[in-house]
Amino acid sequence: MAEDLTIITGTKQEQYEALIPQITGLLEGEPDLIANLANVAAALKEQFTWLWVGFYRVKNDELVLGPFQGPVACTRIKKGKGVCGSSWAQRKTLIVPDVEKFPGHIACSSASRSEIVIPVIRNSEVVAVLDVDSKELNEFDTVDQIYLEQIVSLINFS
Numbered sequence: 119m120a121e122d123l124t125i126i127t128g129t130k131q132e133q134y135e136a137l138i139p140q141i142t143g144l145l146e147g148e149p150d151l152i153a154n155l156a157n158v159a160a161a162l163k164e165q166f167t168w169l170w171v172g173f174y175r176v177k178n179d180e181l182v183l184g185p186f187q188g189p190v191a192c193t194r195i196k197k198g199k200g201v202c203g204s205s206w207a208q209r210k211t212l213i214v215p216d217v218e219k220f221p222g223h224i225a226c227s228s229a230s231r232s233e234i235v236i237p238v239i240r241n242s243e244v245v246a247v248l249d250v251d252s253k254e255l256n257e258f259d260t261v262d263q264i265y266l267e268q269i270v271s272l273i274n275f276s
């Protein structure tokens with residue numbers, strides 16, 4: 119496994135297309151979930167320089183902070199609360215162009231302006247969410263949704 123990430127410039131699509139094989143390489147042969155979540159968060163943060171990239175895992179009916187890159191964050195989120203808890207409850211990706219307009223948004227960092235949350239579903243259960251925050255408004259769109267959903271599908275959560 120190569121430990122260096124090759125950062126590329128180009129369209130968002132080109133950046134994801136170059137990143138996905140590298141993430142596949144990082145995950146290959148490594149069974150430890152925390153190690154893999156940590157490297158996926160780091161790879162995304164390095165390529166895209168977003169404010170915050172990380173995972174919350176479902177534990178005892180709460181989301182609990184997992185591996186992430188970025189400023190310190192709230193550790194526990196209840197189902198239905200904030201963007202993360204809403205994505206979990208609705209079992210779908212949520213794109214929030216302006217966090218101030220999302221009722222109940224949990225402001226872990228005051229610098230966050232827009233957000234995308236991808237639920238990780240295994241055996242019909244949400245087992246985690248991938249949360250990404252940006253300092254820019256309107257950062258995320260369906261291109262991010264498609265590729266980030268593809269990236270979480272690469273991770274073995276069992």
Ligand code: SME
Pocket residue numbers: 170191192195199200201202203222223224225226227230233249251
């Ligand atoms: N903004 C999220 C909370 C997590 S932090 O952004 C890292 C939410 O509303 O669920």
